[in-house]
Amino acid sequence: MIDRRKFILSSALTGVAGMFSSKMFARDREELIDVKDKPIVISTWDAGIAANKAAWEVLNAKGRALDAVEKGVMVTESSQNCCVGLGANPDRDGFVTLDASIMDENFNCGSVAFLERIKHPISVARRVMEKTPHVMLVGVGAQAFAIAEGFPLEEQKLSAEAEKNYTEWLKKSEYKPPAINVEKTNNHGPFAPAKLESGEWNHDTIGMIAMDASGSLSGSCTTSGAGFKMRGRVGDSPIIGSGLYVDNEVGACVATGQGEDVIRVAGSHSVVEMMRQGLSPEAACKKIIERIAKIKKEKAKDIQVAFIALNKAGQYGAYALHPGFEFALRNKDNEKLIKSKSLFKV
Ligand code: SD4
Numbered sequence: 001m002i003d004r005r006k007f008i009l010s011s012a013l014t015g016v017a018g019m020f021s022s023k024m025f026a027r028d029r030e031e032l033i034d035v036k037d038k039p040i041v042i043s044t045w046d047a048g049i050a051a052n053k054a055a056w057e058v059l060n061a062k063g064r065a066l067d068a069v070e071k072g073v074m075v076t077e078s079s080q081n082c083c084v085g086l087g088a089n090p091d092r093d094g095f096v097t098l099d100a101s102i103m104d105e106n107f108n109c110g111s112v113a114f115l116e117r118i119k120h121p122i123s124v125a126r127r128v129m130e131k132t133p134h135v136m137l138v139g140v141g142a143q144a145f146a147i148a149e150g151f152p153l154e155e156q157k158l159s160a161e162a163e164k165n166y167t168e169w170l171k172k173s174e175y176k177p178p179a180i181n182v183e184k185t186n187n188h189g190p191f192a193p194a195k196l197e198s199g200e201w202n203h204d205t206i207g208m209i210a211m212d213a214s215g216s217l218s219g220s221c222t223t224s225g226a227g228f229k230m231r232g233r234v235g236d237s238p239i240i241g242s243g244l245y246v247d248n249e250v251g252a253c254v255a256t257g258q259g260e261d262v263i264r265v266a267g268s269h270s271v272v273e274m275m276r277q278g279l280s281p282e283a284a285c286k287k288i289i290e291r292i293a294k295i296k297k298e299k300a301k302d303i304q305v306a307f308i309a310l311n312k313a314g315q316y317g318a319y320a321l322h323p324g325f326e327f328a329l330r331n332k333d334n335e336k337l338i339k340s341k342s343l344f345k346v
Contacts, residue, residue, distance in 0.1 A: 037314050037331055037332070038211045038212070038213060038215060038314045038331075039056075039059035039060070039065070039068075039210065039211055039212050039213050039331065039332075040059075040210065040211050040310065040314050040316065040329070040330070040331040041055045041056060041059060041068060041069075041072065041208060041209070041210040041211075041329075041330045041331070042208070042209055042210075042308050042310055042316050042318075042327055042328065042329050042330075043055075043072065043073070043206055043207060043208035043209075043254075043308070043327065043328050044205065044206055044207045044208075044254065044256045044306070044308055044325075044327055044328075045205075045206065045256070045325075045326065045327070045328070046326060046328065046337055047076045047079070047084070047206050047328075048206060048208070048327060048328025048337075049328045049335065049337060050075050050076070050079075051072040051073055051075045051076050051206055051208060051328070052072060052208070052328050052329070052330035052335070053075070053330070053335075054071045054072050054074070054075045055068040055069060055071060055072030055208060055210055055330065056068075056330045056335075057071070058071055058072075059210060059212055059213065062212070062213045062214075063212065064212055064216065064218070065104075065105065065210040065211055065212040065216050065217055065218035066102070066104045066105070066126075066216075066218040068210045068212065068218070069102065069208045069209065069210050069218045069219055069220035070102060070122055070123060070126055070220060072208045072210070072220070073100075073122050073206050073207075073208050073220045073221075073222045074120055074122060074123065076206040076222070077119060077120050077121065077122060077222055078119065078120075084204060084205065084206055084222060084223060084224055085098070085119065085222075085224065086098075086117070086119055086154055086156060086157065087157060087158055087159030087161075087162055088158075088159070088162055088204060088224030088227075089162045089165050089166065089204060089224060089227030089228065090156075090158060090162065090166055090227070090228070091225075091228065091229050091230065091231050091233065092169075092173065092228045092229065092230060092231065093231045094166065095116060095156065095231065096116065096156055096158070096162075096224055097114050097115065097116055097224070097225065097229075097231075097232075097233075098112070098115045098116070098118070098121040098222070098223065098224055098225075099111070099112065099113045099114070099115070099121065099222070099223050099224075099225055099234055099235055099237045099238035099243075100112055100115075100121035100122045100124070100125045100220070100221060100222035100223070100237065100238055101125050101220070101221050101222075101237060101238045101239070101240055101243060101244045102122060102125045102126050102129060102218070102219070102220045102221075102244075103129075103218060103219050103220075103240060103244055103245065103246040103252075104129075104216075104218045104246065105216035105217050105218060105246065105248035106248070107246075107247075107248075108129050108130075109129055109135055109240045109244075109246075110125045110126055110127070110128035110129025110130070110132075110134075110135060110136070111125045111128065111135060111136045111137075111238035111239070111240060112124045112125050112128060112136070112137055112138065112142040112146075112238060113136065113137075113138040113139070113142070113234040113238040114138045114139040114142070114232060114234055115138075115139070115142045115143055115146070116139075116143060116156070117143065117153050117154050117155070117156055118142075118143060118146045118151050118153070118154065119151070119152070119154050120151065121222055122220055122222045123151070124137075124142065124145070124146045124149070124151060125220075125222075125238070127145070127146075127149050128142075128145070131149070132145070135240060136238065136239075136240075138234070139232075165227065166228070169227070169228045204223055204224045204225065204226070204227060205221065205222070205223035205224075205225075205237060205256045206221070206222060206223070207219070207220070207221040207237070207243065207244065207254030207255065207256055207308065208220050208221070208254065209246070209252040209253070209254055209308065209309070209310045210310075211310060211312075211314055215312070216248060217246050217248050217251065217252045217310065217312070218246060218252070219244045219245070219246045219252045219253075219254050220244070220254075221237045221238075221243045221244045221254050221255075222237065223235065223237040223243075225237070225259065226258075226259070234259075235259025235260070235262075235263075236255055236259035236260075236262035236263045236267065237255075237259065239263060241266045241268060241269035242255065242259070242262050242263045242266055242267050242268060242269070243255050243259065243262060243267075243268060244268050245268035245269040245271070245272050246272075247272050247276070248312070249312065250272055250275050250276045250311065250312055251272055251275040251276075251281065251284075251309055251310055251311035251312055252268075252272065252309065252310050253267075253268040253269075253271035253272050253275075253281075253284075253285070253307055253308070253309040253310075254268060254307070254308055254309075255267045255268050255305065255306070255307050256305075256306050256307075256325070257303065257304040257305035257306050257320075257321070257325075258303040258304060258305055261292050261295075261296060261303055261305055262292075262305055264292075264295065265288060265291050265292055265295070267288055267292075267305070267307060268307065270287075270288045270291070271284045271285055271287075271288050271307050271309050272284075272309070274287050274288065275309065275311050280311075280315060280317055281308075281309035281310060281311050281315055281316050281317030281318075282309075282317025282318060282319055282341070283317070284309055284317075285306075285307040285308070285309050285317055285318055285319035286319040286341070286343070288307060288319075289305060289306075289307065289319045289320065289321055289342075289343050290343065292305055292321065293321060293343055300321060300343075300344075301344065303321065304320065304321055304322050304324070304325070305320065305321045306318060306319065306320035306321070306325040306327075306340055306342075307319060307320075308327045308340075314331075316329065318338070318340040318341075319340060319341055319342065319343070320340045320341070320342040320343070321342060321343050321344060322342050322343075322344045323342045323344065323345065323346045324342075325339075325340040325342065326338060326339050326340060327340060
């Protein structure tokens with residue numbers, strides 16, 4: 001029987017020695033997490049709940065974290081809502097272009113970018129990792145590879161929501177990432193949560209990181225990118241080290257939000273490096289969010305960026321620039337959405 005006692009802490013513990021002790025202090029969460037609390041999976045936004053369910057089936061059956069993070073985000077890619085996958089918000093020319101990346105516990109990684117008419121970019125990214133000498137394939141090359149690997153070429157079919165959003169967007173044809181320092185809004189700008197007709201909220205990206213029963217970490221990220229982006233625009237999600245990074249000795253991180261600003265600080269890799277220096281996942285995410293805010297100065301109020309991270313001891317955390325970001329957790333005892341802390345307050 002796993003000892004699941006949790007201790008509220010009044011003092012902080014930092015440092016690499018502490019980091020790898022058998023019981024871990026999540027400094028900012030003031031909570032002790034038992035390293036035996038694996039497997040565990042976390043993913044971005046509320047779509048993460050359904051995605052985690054699929055990942056959990058793999059993890060709970062003692063499957064590999066890599067399989068879990070692929071299966072998990074495939075749920076979101078299939079969902080045909082306005083935000084991830086083939087029914088997503090298109091670019092400004094009306095085409096849905098998809099980016100995805102995946103990384104395992106041995107620094108193996110694969111990604112695709114600017115991929116059109118393929119339902120599961122995450123699985124193509126995995127094939128790039130496993131079947132080619134490369135890390136990244138883009139555009140028509142990525143699509144040709146996918147077809148050669150047996151992925152069907154689908155017809156683009158915008159969801160009703162995406163169709164509506166695009167028609168609305170065409171009226172002004174302005175590319176303007178919205179200020180989203182508010183709780184959920186129905187602003188359909190590039191990174192704002194969108195309210196679906198079903199009443200659910202959704203997003204254009206899902207990122208997931210997991211630790212399996214053997215303690216191995218893996219991560220995945222898949223997105224339609226920024227709605228109404230310039231044709232050919234690629235964000236952080238398929239860029240290893242920006243949208244996603246996994247170092248099995250230390251931890252894993254995945255990003256969401258304005259990709260351009262994640263890329264300029266090599267966001268996910270930077271968070272992992274902070275964890276290597278002994279910071280808790282939440283503190284590591286916060287450090288890089290602060291770095292982005294410092295770089296952006298005044299403009300930080302106009303963008304949203306968030307990271308989620310998991311360290312080698314199964315300790316997790318997140319941090320966002322603005323309120324409104326949440327992430328989904330699944331482990332043996334929990335299936336829940338957690339509100340992230342943020343640098344700007346409501
Ligand atoms: C991108 N980071 O393409 C993605 C978008 C995103 O929630 O995460 N949206 O820049």
